[in-house]
Amino acid sequence: MALAQAAAEQARAAGEVPVGAVLVRGDEVIATGFNHPIGAHDPSAHAEMVALRAAAQAVENYRLPGCELYVTLEPCLMCAGAIMHARIARVVFGARDPKTGACGSVVDAFANPQLNHHTSVTGGVLETECGAALKSFFAERRRASREARAAARADAGESDTPGSAEPL
Numbered sequence: 001m002a003l004a005q006a007a008a009e010q011a012r013a014a015g016e017v018p019v020g021a022v023l024v025r026g027d028e029v030i031a032t033g034f035n036h037p038i039g040a041h042d043p044s045a046h047a048e049m050v051a052l053r054a055a056a057q058a059v060e061n062y063r064l065p066g067c068e069l070y071v072t073l074e075p076c077l078m079c080a081g082a083i084m085h086a087r088i089a090r091v092v093f094g095a096r097d098p099k100t101g102a103c104g105s106v107v108d109a110f111a112n113p114q115l116n117h118h119t120s121v122t123g124g125v126l127e128t129e130c131g132a133a134l135k136s137f138f139a140e141r142r143r144a145s146r147e148a149r150a151a152a153r154a155d156a157g158e159s160d161t162p163g164s165a166e167p168l
């Protein structure tokens with residue numbers, strides 16, 4: 001999970017929501033991925049998808065049986081689907097996602113035996129730390145947008161001739 005957290009910091013450095021993923025088989029790290037849908041112009045560029053794609057390329061197999069995926073945030077439905085298609089043995093995630101989480105928070109895709117025969121899920125690993133990285137990112141983004149609005153107001157104020165809006 002520490003490696004997934006490091007990948008999440010790469011996303012933060014790129015200005016993307018900091019989520020990171022690592023795909024391992026036994027002790028071997030096969031691939032890592034970080035969230036970057038904005039930079040990639042790709043709604044599917046979630047950390048899990050990036051790690052799954054890289055791992056499948058690395059082992060030249062679209063199925064990754066016996067592999068475990070560590071990700072700092074609960075996977076969404078898209079990623080849950082890809083995880084099932086790849087036959088991932090186990091998913092370990094950090095923070096829960098009350099908005100799009102598909103491992104129990106909003107829906108539980110892996111609990112449906114008709115969909116899932118392969119993947120066990122462990123959630124809440126380093127939950128506080130993984131969640132803190134996301135909270136600090138959004139807090140920073142809100143602070144930056146407040147400052148930008150304040151700067152825009154100040155600029156607008158300075159460009160007006162003082163008193164020009166006052167009726168004579």
Ligand SMILES: [Zn+2]
Pocket residue numbers: 046048075076077078079080
């Ligand atoms: Zn996802």
